[in-house]
Amino acid sequence: MRVIAIANQKGGCGKTTTAVNLSACLAQLKKNVLLIDLDPQGHATLGLNVKPQELSKTMYNVLTPSTQSKARLDEIIIPITEKLDLAPANIMLSAIEQELSGKPEREAKLMQAISLMVTSKTYDYVIIDCSPSLGLLTFNGLRASNELISPVETGFYSLHGISRLLEIVKLISKQLNCKIQVNALVTMFDRRTKFSHEVKEEIGKYFSGCVYKTLINNNVKLKEASSYGLPVITYNKRCRGAEDYTMLAKEVVAQEKAKKTVNVAAQAKEAQNQKQENNAVAPTTPQASVAKKGAVFTFYAEDAKHVGIAGDFNDWVSSTQEQMENIEKGVWARVLHLDPGKYQYKFVVDGKWIIDPKNPKIERDLSGNVNSLLEIK
Numbered sequence: 001m002r003v004i005a006i007a008n009q010k011g012g013c014g015k016t017t018t019a020v021n022l023s024a025c026l027a028q029l030k031k032n033v034l035l036i037d038l039d040p041q042g043h044a045t046l047g048l049n050v051k052p053q054e055l056s057k058t059m060y061n062v063l064t065p066s067t068q069s070k071a072r073l074d075e076i077i078i079p080i081t082e083k084l085d086l087a088p089a090n091i092m093l094s095a096i097e098q099e100l101s102g103k104p105e106r107e108a109k110l111m112q113a114i115s116l117m118v119t120s121k122t123y124d125y126v127i128i129d130c131s132p133s134l135g136l137l138t139f140n141g142l143r144a145s146n147e148l149i150s151p152v153e154t155g156f157y158s159l160h161g162i163s164r165l166l167e168i169v170k171l172i173s174k175q176l177n178c179k180i181q182v183n184a185l186v187t188m189f190d191r192r193t194k195f196s197h198e199v200k201e202e203i204g205k206y207f208s209g210c211v212y213k214t215l216i217n218n219n220v221k222l223k224e225a226s227s228y229g230l231p232v233i234t235y236n237k238r239c240r241g242a243e244d245y246t247m248l249a250k251e252v253v254a255q256e257k258a259k260k261t262v263n264v265a266a267q268a269k270e271a272q273n274q275k276q277e278n279n280a281v282a283p284t285t286p287q288a289s290v291a292k293k294g295a296v297f298t299f300y301a302e303d304a305k306h307v308g309i310a311g312d313f314n315d316w317v318s319s320t321q322e323q324m325e326n327i328e329k330g331v332w333a334r335v336l337h338l339d340p341g342k343y344q345y346k347f348v349v350d351g352k353w354i355i356d357p358k359n360p361k362i363e364r365d366l367s368g369n370v371n372s373l374l375e376i377k
């Protein structure tokens with residue numbers, strides 16, 4: 001059984017859309033799937049046309065420490081199709097953080113609930129739709145999982161906070177002494193803009209290349225399907241969104257085979273490392289290369305004709321090379337690849353020099369001019 005958390009503390013990046021549609025597409029591929037809604041907003045529940053406010057038993061009952069209201073996971077499950085089941089949630093779930101505070105093993109409640117489930121069905125996949133926070137519920141989701149899919153949209157601030165999520169995954173892996181396999185999923189991709197392609201590259205770097213090949217394109221049918229409480233393959237099986245999520249499900253299934261090969265390679269590597277340690281030889285680490293990192297700049301100027309960026313990194317010359325791209329009405333964006341360090345910069349909007357209104361960090365240069373300050377670590 002593969003337990004996969006869909007998490008990213010940023011709201012609106014496509015977690016629920018991915019959880020619902022990946023689950024439905026895996027079920028279409030004849031896999032037994034349990035979708036667990038771990039968000040008090042109950043969006044995954046609504047997305048499968050189950051009314052959260054009408055439920056008497058939900059994930060709240062599974063996770064609560066109160067013996068009176070407690071239920072087993074299998075007792076709250078609602079069958080959606082022959083292959084797809086739902087463990088629903090509603091607003092009650094928001095009380096859990098407080099109810100579990102100070103309780104021992106409070107991050108392990110979901111993991112325990114999954115292992116104590118009594119069903120005649122063996123699930124091939126348990127997919128967990130996490131809430132947009134890094135609180136106790138998401139901790140429970142990650143702790144119960146052996147994999148994490150982190151949807152990252154190709155928009156502004158999309159990578160904001162990702163390092164924190166990855167740190168937490170590392171921490172949990174260490175606590176559990178077992179690795180959680182992390183993969184990013186690029187969502188809301190817009191093929192037409194250079195910016196989308198640039199952000200996609202950055203996502204690859206943040207996740208050390210662990211990114212699904214399948215890209216989830218921007219597709220309004222995904223939004224429509226969820227408003228009807230249907231997975232997109234049921235709503236419109238020929239649309240782009242249905243194709244994308246079907247492809248993703250196939251890629252997820254194909255990982256099983258790949259994993260076996262990787263495991264063999266990892267074991268060999270581990271054995272080699274062990275041998276080196278035993279021989280008291282310093283491990284051979286790759287040459288520490290100071291990698292350039294991508295910085296995403298965005299600026300809003302509805303009536304501007306040209307927006308550029310100038311700073312320490314380009315000797316304050318706003319040449320055509322540093323022009324920003326007008327990716328949608330009024331929105332200008334640009335990714336620059338910079339070495340770690342501190343940089344002062346300004347936007348050049350139709351020849352006018354302006355500090356970055358979204359960046360509170362400023363610094364004066366030697367001539368006393370105020371510039372925006374960016375630090376790449």
Ligand SMILES: Nc1ncnc2c1ncn2[C@@H]1O[C@H](COP(=O)(O)OP(=O)(O)O)[C@@H](O)[C@H]1O
Pocket residue numbers: 010011012013014015016017018043132187188189216217218219220222223224226
């Ligand atoms: N690929 C996509 N194309 C267009 N709209 C999308 C796409 N993915 C998600 N959406 C829409 O964006 C909104 C936020 O998505 P959702 O999956 O609810 O995000 P999260 O669960 O991360 O908060 C929803 O209205 C959803 O229908």
Ligand SMILES: [Mg+2]
Pocket residue numbers: 015016017039043130131
């Ligand atoms: Mg959601």
